[in-house]
Amino acid sequence: MSRRHWWHWHRLVGVLAALPIVYLAVTGVLLSCSDWLGWSRQPVYADWLASFYHLHRVAPQQGFQHQGHWLTQSGEQVFLDQRPVARCQSELHGALWQDDTWVAWCGHRLIYLDAHGQLLEQLHGVPSGRRLGQWHGQLWLQGQTGFRLDAQSGLWQPARPPAQILWSQAQPLPPALRQTLRARTPLPGISREQVLQDLHSGRLGGRWGVWLVNLTSLLMTVLAATGLLGWWRRRR
């Protein structure tokens, strides 16, 4: 094949592959910057992506109520009514109102919030338990055994819970609040980085998307080979 032919093929493949290469380059650069952009943990809300991933938004159904105000969890976010007020990576096991303060039990810590949702304190070291309650201004935890929180020391002491304890209990959310929180609930299990990875690999377009990316890779290889051979022949 003559040199002219090599360049002809090189140009043709270049024109064919130009758009997909730009697409792969842009998504690739964004992917390499996603860590810096903080996209690895950024949630995704778009409904059209939910249908692509066949995901269903799991809206909170229950929450903890005090005088018409609700503390609830949606994804990793804790909401006071409609406002995100704290993060909870594990489950919000319980919450109650005590001495003008919200006490939310999240994993191994208690999150104290004021009436406006401002963080007062995070107290670590909550022992394993099933439910959180209060009696006479003291917090109690019931697991296999019972624990009482010494508010001064911030430490849990083994103790038998009295029978009169008011245990925090989740209640169904009002429909209006449930609707509002549903829109603020991220799609479960995916981040912006995940979407970007699936865009880059073509997986978001299903089988055809992956084949298109594979074809682009093939064209890029041909482009490299024809470019290299053309240069080699010209050198000779």
Added chain:
Amino acid sequence: MRVALCVWLFLISVLAATLTRAAPPGRYLSQADFLQQAFAGVSFQGRLLVPDAGLRQRITALLGHPLRARRLHYWQADGRTAWVIDEIGRDEPITLGIVVGAQGIEQLKVLAYRETRGGEVTRSAFLRQFNGASLNHDQALTTPIDGITGATLSVHAVTRAARLALLLTATVTGP
């Protein structure tokens, strides 16, 4: 040719360094175990610190951001003070247990690490660097802390928490 070889070797070594597994996110030590280790069986007392406006200002200057919590628990025995402090590395808070004595920091432990990268800061060799550190006039640590490639933000977070613990201890123990 030699230049190309050097470039390839450099790229491979960078890739190998990146793939070296750091400690995974997780909970490393419970608060109860940390306090047990901190005071070695000696009975300790828990107290509550509510920083006033002046202290909050100094904390903001030291951390580079305001302290989110309005109050903090701490524990004392035998002239030592223990703190459990959350400080954000990149996205997630790192929970640190810090014991401060008369000669500066005596122990620094990671109780929980939640970031996906930078877990090298949980290694005891790194944490031991803080032993004996105190604050100088510029509110910086008196001991130089070696950074870790790929864990810069976590290293900075641990350093900030150590400085905060020293500042708070100086506040609660007095001059």
